[in-house]
Amino acid sequence: MEQPTPDVADWTWVLDRPCPDCGYVATDFDRIELGGKIRANAASWRQLLGMGDIVTVRPPVPAGASPVWSALEYGAHVRDVHQLYRERFELMLKQDGAAFANWNQDETAIESAYHRDDPAAVAYALAVKAGQLADLLDRLNADEWERTGHRSDGASFTVESMGRYLLHDVVHHVWDVRKGYEAITAESA
Numbered sequence: 542m543e544q545p546t547p548d549v550a551d552w553t554w555v556l557d558r559p560c561p562d563c564g565y566v567a568t569d570f571d572r573i574e575l576g577g578k579i580r581a582n583a584a585s586w587r588q589l590l591g592m593g594d595i596v597t598v599r600p601p602v603p604a605g606a607s608p609v610w611s612a613l614e615y616g617a618h619v620r621d622v623h624q625l626y627r628e629r630f631e632l633m634l635k636q637d638g639a640a641f642a643n644w645n646q647d648e649t650a651i652e653s654a655y656h657r658d659d660p661a662a663v664a665y666a667l668a669v670k671a672g673q674l675a676d677l678l679d680r681l682n683a684d685e686w687e688r689t690g691h692r693s694d695g696a697s698f699t700v701e702s703m704g705r706y707l708l709h710d711v712v713h714h715v716w717d718v719r720k721g722y723e724a725i726t727a728e729s730a
């Protein structure tokens with residue numbers, strides 16, 4: 542099965558300016574709202590992954606363009622994003638200036654065979670992982686929000702900025718899936 546082209550773009554700009562695609566603004570809410578927003582996003586995924594056969598369909602793309610993930614594949618990715626970021630937050634809380642290993646999300650998708658996952662199981666696991674991460678954020682004190690870490694590409698984060706960065710990722714993918722559903726529906730109409 543042909544896989545999407547790896548997304549190597551650096552998305553850290555989204556902490557400074559609104560996302561022109563999904564409309565996310567990283568700075569227009571208080572950090573204590575992050576946990577609740579992550580839970581609300583997980584509820585959107587439960588709805589999107591409960592829509593029947595369309596969840597396994599990849600949207601149509603122009604000839605020669607790279608394939609786009611199905612809702613199921615995006616959902617499995619978001620499940621793993623929540624797991625990965627919870628591990629990163631735990632590391633930041635334990636170590637000063639924690640260093641994160643690189644994560645190639647497209648290789649993970651291929652190795653984990655996201656397209657063969659069960660949509661209901663993915664929706665459930667996504668909600669569990671999102672809830673665990675939200676619980677961790679809900680319990681942070683003022684010092685913990687300011688703890689730091691950095692990626693292997695040199696980008697530096699605090700717990701707070703990484704939380705705002707992570708929320709964009711999962712919000713943006715809801716936008717991706719809704720756009721994909723529109724394209725699939727338009728093609729079959």
Ligand SMILES: [Zn+2]
Nearest residue numbers: 560562563713
């Ligand atoms: Zn976005």
